[in-house]
Amino acid sequence: MKTNFYNFRALFLALVAAVAFSSCSKDDGPGQLPEIRSGFYILNEGNLNANNASLSFYNFENESVVADFFAQKNGRGLGDTGNDIQIYGSKMYIVVNASNTVEVVNAKTVKSIKQISFVDQQKQIGRQPRYIVFNKNKAFVSAYDGTVSVIDTASLVIEKTITVGRSPEAMAIANNKLYVANSGGLDYPNYDKTVSVIDLSSLSEIKKIEVAVNPGNVTAGVNGKIYVKSTGNYGDVKPTLSIIDSKTDAVTSSKEFSGSSMTVVGNKAYFLKSGGVMEYDLLTDAVVKENIITDGTAIKIPYGFSYDNVTGEFFVCDAVSYSGSGIVYCFGKDGKKKYEVKAGALPGAVVFLNK
Incomplete structure (x- = not known):
């Protein structure tokens, strides 16, 4: 009986090891393990043409912040104008707009794996990358030259460049389609x-959907809806929130709406506004809280x-001024400040690191 017990134990451990090994596949996507946070990164945009974009890291264990984390780990600066940052699998992708690069680093060590150039070699001009999203083993990067580039997340090679509309910004995925503002x-x-619609099977633009003037933010929400925030022309054309049904690609609603940026969390959306963050109910299409x-x-x-989404905490980046250091505030579910973290110039995004 004892021998059978140890044989069973050995077999069990072997199966556990096999499952763990199989989870490390070529498709470098998110794993299924429970998320336990170790800290978060702050992407500091920096000032245009000042070459002072930076990465800060806040450690939950010792409640400390490390400034210029990327520079410390790689012996060089991040570049000019950090615009977006995302963690996908074991890698972190940092979009640096004016430097025309996407920095790919180890998410835990921040050591550089590859710097992907976004310079059009034929025209010898920078594409000016803006935002990045992921689907299966592909990364999609919008760029101001009117393109979306497709990157293989294993080889980190740009496999295809898709022509879309002018000066594309944020992107969202629903119903096997990529929506590009x-x-x-x-x-x-x-x-x-x-809004350009890219079929994710053929990796080609299949249509353009007309929305309000100057769309910049697009987010996938509940029930297959796509929410598009348009800024307007800063004059007689006001900011607008449009809703697209991703099943039919029809615009089902469009109304004047203030607030910049947009983050969707379940049935709620959050918009930056003067002095704080507005909460909006997507099911009733109504403002829940002005702040x-x-x-x-x-x-x-x-x-x-x-x-x-693990702790239910909100993080608000405050630029404070357009020249000095910024601040990132952490708020609990009750809307009360829990702590604040000193950041670099123009902190624009926070991404969370798991243990």
């Missing part, structure tokens, strides 16, 4: 007003918003 921002005042901050904490220049 074409702002036309570089053609001011002649803005674009379309989720309940303790009077003043946000001078709201510059970024993140939600931790």
Whole structure:
């Protein structure tokens, strides 16, 4: 009986090891293990043409913040204008707009794996990458030259470049389609007003959907809906929130709506606004709270918003000024400040690191 017990134990451990090994596949996507946070990264955009984009790291264990974390780990700066940051699998991707690069690093050590160039070699001009999203083993990067590039997350090679609308910004995925907000921002005042739809099977644009002027933020929400936040022309055309049904690609709703940026969490959306963050119910299409901050904490220049789905905490990035250091505030579910972290210049995004 004892021999059988140890044989069974050995077999069990072998099966556990096999499962663990199989989880490390070529498709470098998110794992299924429970999420336990070790800290978070802050992408500090920096000032345009100042070459001072940076990465900060806040450690939950010792409640300390490390500034210029990327530079410390790699002996060089991050570059000019950090615009987006995402963790996918074991890698972290940092989109550096004016430097025309996507930095790919080990998510835990921040050691560089590869710097992907976004320079059009034929035209010898920078593509100006903006945002990044993921689907299966592909990364999709929008760029101001009117393209979305497809990167294989295993080889980190750009496999294809898809032409979309003018000055594309944020992207969202629903029903095996990629929705790309074409702002036309570089053609001011002649803005674009379309959302490109890319079929994720053929990796080609299949249509453009007309929305309000200057769409910049697009997010997938409940029931297959796509929410598009358009800024307008900063004059007589006001900001607008449009809703697209991803099953039919029809615009089902469009209304004037204030608030910048947009983050969807379940049935709620959160919009940056003067002094704080607005909460909006997507099911009733109504404002729930004009400001989720309940303790009077003043946000001078709201510059970024993140939600931790593990802890239920809200993180608000405050640029404070457009020249000095910024602050990231952590708020609990009750809207009260739990702590604040000193950041670099123009903190714009927070991403959470698991143990």
